[in-house]
């Protein structure tokens with residue numbers, strides 16, 4: 001017997017999302033929601049908030065079998081305000097201890113001030129400027145990309161090698177720098193007609209964990225790469241692909 005478990009959908013750190021639901025179906029014109037693209041402040045959160053409100057209604061009519069009259073617009077806003085204010089991260093490790101100790105910046109507090117905009121540090125825009133606009137690392141459109149996605153544990157790198165904290169820093173370094181041969185990944189390597197990036201496809205690409213997990217100190221993919229008209233059926237982003245494949249294999253509701 002094979003038991004398979006879906007990973008839980010995120011219910012916190014929602015400020016960093018580039019799609020609502022892993023298959024992007026709550027961020028697609030196909031479901032009456034909006035694709036989350038880069039918009040300048042002060043309207044930068046408008047698409048996400050619209051989609052989260054829509055999700056709150058869908059959840060109530062689907063999971064809770066409501067008649068559609070609730071949540072009211074005011075209640076939707078209250079739900080979304082609550083969701084958007086939540087930041088969550090591990091605070092303590094059994095061996096390494098508190099994750100913000102000794103110069104580290106783990107835990108949820110640094111996440112509350114972590115800079116973010118849709119397409120930040122886009123690994124794709126950096127290579128193919130027509131995609132995932134505007135990209136950029138420090139400011140939108142600055143043309144930069146860094147594979148050094150995570151930095152909370154840099155201060156632990158100089159501790160003795162046997163220290164559990166040094167091991168955490170080594171893991172961060174692997175995430176940030178280990179070369180990975182990316183081949184056969186839908187949405188990246190295949191032909192443009194099949195949802196890939198370029199005509200003829202890219203047979204293989206040397207990347208790192210951050211090629212897919214490009215959002216600084218968060219690890220999501222900062223942009224949903226797919227034509228808006230196909231978002232709900234096609235691959236919303238590299239980080240949505242496997243979830244989408246899994247959805248195809250299961251009839252379970254989220």
Ligand code: HEC
Pocket residue numbers: 007022175178180182185207208209210211212213238239240241242243246
């Ligand atoms: C080719 C793209 C790609 C690369 C490269 C990649 N990942 Fe992923 N990763 C994914 C996708 C897609 C998922 C979502 C899988 C799912 O939801 O079933 C994922 C999920 C994860 C998760 C689970 C996240 C969560 O919220 O549950 C972790 C942790 C992770 N990857 C770590 C890594 C590490 C560490 C590396 C480098 C050694 C790496 N990934 C490289 C695409 C990639």
